[in-house]
Amino acid sequence: MSSFTPHGQHIIACQKVPGARSFASSPATGPAHDYAVGTPELVAEACAAAEDAFAAYAATTREQRAVFLEAIADAIEARADQITEIGTQETGLPTARLEGERGRTTGQLRLFADHLRDGAYLDRRVDPALPDRQPAPRPEIRMMQRPIGPVAVFGASNFPLAFSVAGGDTAAALAAGCPVVVKGHSAHPGTGEIVADAIAEAAMRCGMPAGVFSLIQGGDRAVGQALVTDPRIKAVGFTGSLAGGRALFDLCAQRPEPIPFFGELGSVNPMFVLPAAAAARGQAVAQGWAGSLTLGAGQFCTNPGIAIVQDGPGADTFIEAARTALAAVAPQVMLTDGIAAAYREGQARLDSRNAVRPVHVTRSEGRSAAPNLYEVRGADWLQDHDLGDEVFGPLGLVVRAADSAEMLALAQGFDGQLTATLQMDDADLPIARELLPILERKAGRILVNGFPTGVEVVDSMVHGGPYPASTNFGATSVGTLSIRRFLRPVAYQNLPRALMPDDLQY
Structure with a gap:
């Protein structure tokens, strides 16, 4: 494998753009590299380019966008x-x-290409004219x-891949016909750069x-604030x-x-171990x-951080078995120094x-x-709401x-x-029936006899939930339904066929 040296520049309107200042990456291993620092001025340049591109890109056909998404996937794989x-x-x-994450990233790009070709996401509806309706005709x-x-x-x-530069949000927005401006994460700027080049x-x-x-690298909070407040940006x-x-x-x-x-x-992703199963x-x-708790050093948004078990011998067995299993797990490297420090702070909160x-x-x-x-x-957990806060880690x-x-x-x-x-057996059905309607109001995905780490990228997936899991309980960031975040319905009344969009010509 040849050594890779990044160019360290932003990508604005698909072109490399240098920055006036640079920052050094902080890798877990290997050499650090310098990357351009983002600024509000660069954000404005990227947003202006996105707005200029919107009309033309929104007018592309579903097939053209599908081919584009597949080309991105191919270009990523070429840089594997x-x-x-x-x-x-x-x-x-x-x-x-x-x-594995690279495969998931290219897989979801290709899944959206198939979704575009299918066309069902358009939710097309037609009410024909009723010229003879009384007392007034219907258009x-x-x-x-x-x-x-x-x-x-x-x-x-x-x-760094599946939820980053070409991750699910970008794939869904591009599939919908929306230009994208990415604020790269400073924890993995080199990975982001390669994908942006692709x-x-x-x-x-x-x-x-x-x-x-466009990809804007680095920068302080002012860069993110400039991005979400730019009037040309229509969703985040x-x-x-x-x-x-x-x-x-x-x-x-x-x-x-x-x-x-x-x-x-x-999210703390609670797991209820029902009595018969325990x-x-x-x-x-x-x-x-x-x-599941220690997979990837616990750095998954679906990490099941809290287990609820009914007191008694079953709980004793569960806790002892978990202790034994965790004691055998060696320390793991975390993604950033900041995440590692936050993990220690979370543990200190419980110790207190x-x-x-x-x-x-x-x-x-x-x-x-x-x-x-x-x-x-x-009873103590119910009295201390902070015990339900996420500790990001194992x-x-x-x-x-x-x-x-x-x-x-x-x-x-x-x-x-x-x-x-x-976690339930057949004898747990009575309590499960009582829990299910409660959990339906609490979570976007409910599992039985499984573990939540590992999110399938499929049509039926919901990766979202009521606040604070996500800020929009009706949306998902994984699966083809996520395209709906970047679309809005438009009704066309008495539109001449010559003016009607191609996707409504049926």
Whole structure:
């Protein structure tokens, strides 16, 4: 594998653009590289190019956009070795993880290409004219979905590919017919640069307007603020922290023209281990939970950080098995120094609670994280809302519910979540029936006898949920339904055929 040296520039309107200042990357291993620093002025340049490109790009056919998405996927795959090389250096993620995530990224681009060709997402509706209707005739009305305009996308720290420059938000927006301006994440600028080069190459090869894509690297908060407040941006896709996402959400709402902010902000993804399942296979469930909890150093938005188990021998077995499994897991490198520091702060928060009992406690240092396990009584958890806050990393909290009634109360006590899981056997059906309607109001995805880490990129997937899991409970950031975030319905009344969009000519 040849060594990759990044050019370190922004990509604005599919062209390399230098910056007046630079910042050095902070890789987990390997050499650091210099990258241009973003500015509000560069944001304005990218947004202007996106607006200039919108009319032409929105007018492309579904087939043209499908070919474009497939060309992006091909260009990414052509850079596979470079992506793996610098991606592993920047993030500390293993090669297999980067290769798998690259496959997911190109797979979702191709999935959207198929979705475009199918055309069902347009939700076309036709009400024919009724000229003889009394007391007044009815005109012909046709409706379909149309792109909303330029979209801003913020790259995520924990997924350098699948939720970043060419990730699900970008794929959905480009599929919808919307130009995209990406704010790259400073944790993996080299990976972002390679993917941005791939998108620019595909755009030029497919004859797309240059402003269809831009990447702004680095920069302070002013860069993100400039992006979401630029009047040419019509929607924002974001994956990140609750504090950062909420600040951007508020800026979007305060604009003279408020725009939708599709933010994924955090989740503890509660897992309910029901009594019969705990008694019959509590040890196996605990081992699976420990594996899910520590996968990728726990740096998944679907990490199941809290397990609820009814008190008794089943809970004892579950906790001991989880302790044993976690004790066997070695420390893992985290994505950034900041994430590692936040993990230690989350553990310190639990250590400070007298009602929380440590079960397996380690001390993490530097950029590494070792797993930790705590337990608390259900009554104490209900009295301390902060115990439901996310700790991003391989830390688990077991909540001992006194009985089924308290288990229901605990379910009611959770904020909005991306996922909720039921570990159950047939004998648990009565309590499961009571939990299900509660969890339907709390989470976007409900699992039975599985673990939420691992999000299938399919038509039926919902990756979102009530606040604070996401800022728009009716949306998903994974799966083909995510295209609807960047579309709006337009009704056409008595439109002449010569003026009617091709997709309504049927």
